[in-house]
Amino acid sequence: MQTDTPAVRRAPAAVPAPEPCAPRRGRPRSEAAEQAIYTAVEALMEDGVGLTDLSIERIAAAAGVGKATIYRRWPNLEALLVDVVARLEAPPPQLCGGSVQDELVGMVEYMRRRGLAKRSRWVLKSALGQLHDWPELRAVYQERVVKPRRELIRTIVRRGIDEGVLRADLDIELVCEVLIGPILLRTILWDDAPLDDPELARKMVDAVLNGVGAAPAGGQSH
Amino acid sequence: MQTDTPAVRRAPAAVPAPEPCAPRRGRPRSEAAEQAIYTAVEALMEDGVGLTDLSIERIAAAAGVGKATIYRRWPNLEALLVDVVARLEAPPPQLCGGSVQDELVGMVEYMRRRGLAKRSRWVLKSALGQLHDWPELRAVYQERVVKPRRELIRTIVRRGIDEGVLRADLDIELVCEVLIGPILLRTILWDDAPLDDPELARKMVDAVLNGVGAAPAGGQSH
DNA sequence: AGTTTGCGATACGGCCCCGTCTCGTATCGA
């Protein structure tokens, strides 16, 4: 009721929220319940339940929580799912130091590991599917996940071009796509593609840097 | 018409289907009704109705058709939508002759055009997007559309390796992903990436074949 | 002719879900 900015609000992280206007008089909300709800949604998805098949009642049952406990926090299913997706994508892809090639391998390796985490893999795929006509979800996802990641890799690529490690005659966007496309393909689009080879990132970056074309003479292409 | 092999059957194209076993004795099925159903679904989607929000009753109403007329042709909503989506998909990539490199460019160019069409045709875009969180639908789509396409590119790549045009030391799957990943990224995952450059396919294949790394460097990798 | 099947329409029982509300209980601030 009242205050408690209902739902689609704050990022789940940070924000200790001093609540200046609302001392909240009665029993405080259970952090455990909130956690159980998030966990239940993730568990359901992990079990192969599609976003479409989720419902408030089903989530409440899975979480061992009353429906009212959910409605107290979110106005409807969509708002809840927005928060769920946002939460999943929180971890920062940060990596630093080393050669450009190492940074690229690190980036791809990060994507691989995330893909291996079945939970986030499944949700990622689902969320991406819904992005096309679920504006709110799409906005959150693009803003919190896609944009930073694209910016990060663009930074690495720019450095690579500056240092002469990467070809300067190609469009920078194209280079980014060529580098990141294969691993995204494997983690998001193709369910059955294996991700367990720990050398995968290195191999991919190698293939893309050196090219998949056979060297006309001995060692290298151009 | 023909037998009512109920639904998930034939590809919508071709197949005059002589129907050897069933002369169909009574009134034949109305081709017009079938067309009205397809048209109604597309119209609904064009109006922004999500795949998820479609229902037999809604489609029947929009098509001006009885529910039974739909159930006579498809066993359930899912089967109907599978046919709708399959109908929307562009004709098979189909390309032949020429060098391996040309074939690869042709393949990527096909994907590019398809991406352009997808954007202009709201329906296809929306359908494909939402497909990804409807497991059953997704499976059929994979089987009918994605798998043949993957097989096609695998064939080209195998030929490239045989002819010595492509590196033989890489996993064939990896080569496929590196080749097709970038264009898929642009067409499916990044809605805002430009697709209008007619040279895009050539550039992409060039980048992947020759590598994005600046020439020699220390012979890293293996 | 008579038979058989398809047609649009609509009624039916059943299921699942929504969002609200009410229980009895638990846990906070004052």
Add this chain to the structure above:
DNA sequence: TCGATACGAGACGGGGCCGTATCGCAAACT
């Protein structure tokens, strides 16, 4: 201690859709 608010559980009316089964009529075949 008391009032306020939270909790799990679930009842409740309402709604949408499913898939089947009828209507009465239309259009083909034998």
